[in-house]
Each structure stands twice: as structure tokens, then as C-alpha cells.
Amino acid sequence: MVMEHSLSRRLFGLGGLAGAVVVSARQGFAADDTAKAPAPNEDAPKERTFCYVGGYTKHGPPGGNGDGITVFEMDRKTGALTSLMTFTDIASPSYIALSPDHRLLYAVSEINDFDTTHSGAVTAFSIDHSTGALTKLNTVASGGADPAHLSVHPSGRYVFVANYTGGTVAVFHVLADGSLGRRTELIHNTGPRMPDRAADNPPGNYAVSDHSSAHPHMVKSDPTGKYVLVMDAGLDRVYVWALNLQTGKLTPAAVPFTPMTPGSAPRHFEFGESGKKLYLLCEQDSKVVVADFDPQSGKISPVQTVSSVTAHFRGSTLAAGILLSPDERFLYVSNRLGDSLAVFQVAKDGGLTLVDEIWMHADYGRSLMFDPSGSYLYVANQRSDSITSFRVDKTTGKISFTWDFTPVGSPTCFEFITVPVS
Structure with missing residues (x-):
């Protein structure tokens, strides 16, 4: 493990001061007087919030300016992020995910030369809740080139990995200490060649998505943990598998996949808490598909498609991140190239209405994440x-720029944890 720390230390000479207080008390109080302990500091923080940021390093196909996984502490009043340390012994951790108990963190290395099979890698870490520091537990081959996403099953027993260039989806068993054990599944989907651009692109969009083969871009279970969904940006399909919790094997659902618009490149998704509403983001045509999800059968039924850019937009853009507010009243989408953030209001039936689109104040925004509050x-x-960062109006859903920029090389993803201060 390699850590770069920037922690300050202050030493207090309390010995002499304590003695002076004792003498004063003996001289100034009557026999029945009792010296009172100092009142507790009501302003002292009872919790700390750490933010973990991954991204691209020089080692990786895209090439990046990052150094690894950087640990920040968040100011809970202002939202400002202060860098504490960076775990540097990892290549291009372009996506990270926490275990359900927030004691473990898993990261992909979006590379293609981890071993002789041209695989990427997956690393498991333990988290020190007193400092936020990461300790590497182990690293294993991801089962395919350039893994772009990973997630942890709600039980904490399995880690799912989407190998983008390799075209595979892998399942890994999690050992008792949180390290990665045996690979229990490896699936490689196939299908017809899809167009590089979607017919319903925004006007003037010259951006293309790679449809040369299968390109799994996201893999995650539904809230119940019964099914595992994969967004395949190369085949323009959303796959659904049932997970055997005992063996870690995947079995196609009754409807094994749902086709999306040809060329649309389905990228990421968000589930409503009930698990019955699903929001599917397609990068190439910058569309959000609202769908009903049947938790019993795993069937996906699209009901609405909306654009993540306004009708006024012209030019190239690719949608990237999607995020549902904690109360599920608003949905947010980042648009790369167009450099905007879309704000949708969510109706009671789950339908979307675009209510705002604002400038990102930066270039090529990827993942979106709320702080724990x-x-x-x-x-x-x-x-x-x-x-x-943007301050959120929880009543209207609209966001306002804080004018706070946090420098970090080629960032692509976040995770936050809040821990008590002992």
C-alpha cells in the first residue's frame, strides 16, 4: 500500500496548565465547594464525512492525470472537500463501490494488461473509519479488458463487474474478511452489429458510441437482490439475470433482455426504492427511458422516453451520469460535451418532466453523487x-453552483461515507 498523507498535528502542553488549575481550586474554594468539569463543546463535530474519488491514471487506455483513489473530508456546512490522502498503488480506478456496511471499498482498474489474458483488475480495500484510510486486501483479474463498472450485492456476498472492452460480465464471491474470492460466473453476450449513431440523436450530434461488439457498461442488482441487470452499450440491450445466492451463478430471466433504440448505447440506470420503477440512461441519443420493473419476473416495460437536453440544444453531446434524489421527487443527468446538468421532476406515477438545464461549469462531467445529507x-x-458542487433546493429540485472547485486529476466517480467521531 502506498499512501500520501497531508495530516496536520498540534501538540498541547497541558501538564503545567493542569497543575495551575488544581492550585487555584485549592486556594479559592471553601471545603464544601466542588470544582466543576468543563462544559462539553457543543460545536464539536459528532460525525465526519469522507469522500472517495477515483479516476484515470497514466496507466490505462484513456490515459489520465489522476494518482489513484483520493480521500477527501467534506465540510458538512459548506460542502467543501479537503484532500487528506491518496492511495496510489492502483491503476485507473475509474469506478468504485462501497459494501452495504461501508466498511469495504471495491475498485476496478480500467486496464487491459493485468495478466496474459488482457484482463483488467478488481481490488478490495478495508476502510479505517477513524481516518478514512484505505488498506488493500487483494487484487484479482476482472475477467475481461477495461472494466468500466462494478457493484456489490445487497447481501455483501458478491461483487459484479462489467468489462467494457472485453464484453463480459463477471461475478466474484466475497470472502469473510472482505477480500475477493473465486469468480463464480463469467458471461459474454453476443448480438447483431448496431449502428454507431441513434436515429433520434439531438440535432447536430457528431459523437459516436462504439457498437462493434458487446460493451457492458453497468451491472447492478435490483433493490431486492433477486435480479442482476446489465446495460450493454454495444448491443443496445438491457439484460436481466436471476442470481443464485448460494452459488453466485446467473440464469437468464423469463425475458432475458429488453432492446433499446438502435445506436442509443444504454449506459447507466437508477432504481426507485420500491424496485418497481426503473430509469435507463442512453448515452448516444441522450435519452432517459422510464420503465416499469416487475420484481417477481424481472420484466422491463418501457413507458416513457425523454431527452436530457432541451429542445433548443444543437451539437454534440453524450449523456453520462444519472442520479435519483433520496425522496425520488427529482432525477439528475450529466451531459458530456454539452457540459450541462439536466433536472427532471418525477411525477407520482414515475413520469419525468425536464424542469431545468444548467451549465456544469467544467468539462466532460461523468458521475453524479449526493453527499449523505x-x-x-x-x-x-x-x-x-x-x-x-451544487447546492440542492430540496423543495424545487433545482441546483445552484457553489463556486467551489476541487482539483483532482481526471476524476470519474465518487463514494461518500459518514462515520461517528469517537
Whole structure:
């Protein structure tokens, strides 16, 4: 493990001061007087919030300016992020995910030369809640080139990995100490060649998505943990598998996949808490598809498609991140190239209405993430080498720029934890 720390230390000479207080008390109080303990500091923080940021390093196909996984502490009043340390012994950790108990963190290395099979890698870490520091537990081959996403099953027993260039989805068993054990599944989907651009692109969009083969871009279970969904940006499909919790094997659902608009490149998704509403983001045509999800059968039924850019927009853009507010009243989408953030109001039936689109104040925004309180929205801006933050109006859903820029090389993803101060 390699850590770069920037922690300050202050030493207090309390010995002599304590003696002076004792003498004063003996001289100034009557026999029945009792010296009172100092009142507790009501302003002392009872909790700390750590923010983990991953991104691209020089080692990786895209090439980046990052150094590894940087640990920040968040000022809970202002939203400002202060860098504490960076775990540097990892290549291009472009996506990270926490265990359900927030004691473990997992990271992909979006590379293609981890071993002789041209695989990427996955690393497991333990988290020191007193300092936020990461300790590497182990690293294993991801089962395919350039893993772009990973997630942890709600039980904490399995880690799912989407190998973008390799075209595979892998499942890993989690051992008792949180390290990664055996690979229990590896699936490689196939399908017909899809168009590089979608017919319903925004006007003037010259950006293309790679449809040369299968490109799994996200893998995650539904809230119940019964099904595992994969967004395949190369085949323009959303796959659904049932997970055997005992063996870690995947079995196709009754409807094994749902086709999306040809060329649309389905990228990421968000589930409503009930698990019955699903929001599917397609990067190429910058569309959000609202769908009903049947938790019993795993069937996906699209009901609405909306654009993440306004009708006034012209030019190239690719949608990137999608985020549902904690109360599920608003949905947010980042648009790369167009450098905007879309704000949708969510109706009672789950339908979306675009209510605002604002400038990202940076370039090529990727992942979006709320702080644990839901008061601030953060954006990882890959090409600007910065994190920008926005204050959230929880009543209207609208966001306002804080004018706070946090420098970090080629950021792409976040995770937050809040821990008690002992």
C-alpha cells in the first residue's frame, strides 16, 4: 500500500496548565465547594464525512492525470472537500463501490494488461473509519479488458463487474474478511452489429458510441437482490439475470433482455426504492427511458422516453451520469460535451418532466453523487481535472453552483461515507 498523507498535528502542553488549575481550586474554594468539569463543546463535530474519488491514471487506455483513489473530508456546512490522502498503488480506478456496511471499498482498474489474458483488475480495500484510510486486501483479474463498472450485492456476498472492452460480465464471491474470492460466473453476450449513431440523436450530434461488439457498461442488482441487470452499450440491450445466492451463478430471466433504440448505447440506470420503477440512461441519443420493473419476473416495460437536453440544444453531446434524489421527487443527468446538468421532476406515477438545464461549469462531467445529507450534488469532471458542487433546493429540485472547485486529476466517480467521531 502506498499512501500520501497531508495530516496536520498540534501538540498541547497541558501538564503545567493542569497543575495551575488544581492550585487555584485549592486556594479559592471553601471545603464544601466542588470544582466543576468543563462544559462539553457543543460545536464539536459528532460525525465526519469522507469522500472517495477515483479516476484515470497514466496507466490505462484513456490515459489520465489522476494518482489513484483520493480521500477527501467534506465540510458538512459548506460542502467543501479537503484532500487528506491518496492511495496510489492502483491503476485507473475509474469506478468504485462501497459494501452495504461501508466498511469495504471495491475498485476496478480500467486496464487491459493485468495478466496474459488482457484482463483488467478488481481490488478490495478495508476502510479505517477513524481516518478514512484505505488498506488493500487483494487484487484479482476482472475477467475481461477495461472494466468500466462494478457493484456489490445487497447481501455483501458478491461483487459484479462489467468489462467494457472485453464484453463480459463477471461475478466474484466475497470472502469473510472482505477480500475477493473465486469468480463464480463469467458471461459474454453476443448480438447483431448496431449502428454507431441513434436515429433520434439531438440535432447536430457528431459523437459516436462504439457498437462493434458487446460493451457492458453497468451491472447492478435490483433493490431486492433477486435480479442482476446489465446495460450493454454495444448491443443496445438491457439484460436481466436471476442470481443464485448460494452459488453466485446467473440464469437468464423469463425475458432475458429488453432492446433499446438502435445506436442509443444504454449506459447507466437508477432504481426507485420500491424496485418497481426503473430509469435507463442512453448515452448516444441522450435519452432517459422510464420503465416499469416487475420484481417477481424481472420484466422491463418501457413507458416513457425523454431527452436530457432541451429542445433548443444543437451539437454534440453524450449523456453520462444519472442520479435519483433520496425522496425520488427529482432525477439528475450529466451531459458530456454539452457540459450541462439536466433536472427532471418525477411525477407520482414515475413520469419525468425536464424542469431545468444548467451549465456544469467544467468539462466532460461523468458521475453524479449526493453527499449523505442530500444537500449537495457533486460532479466528477474528467477533462477539467476538477470536482464541482451544487447546492440542492430540496423543495424545487433545482441546483445552484457553489463556486467551489476541487482539483483532482481526471476524476470519474465518487463514494461518500459518514462515520461517528469517537
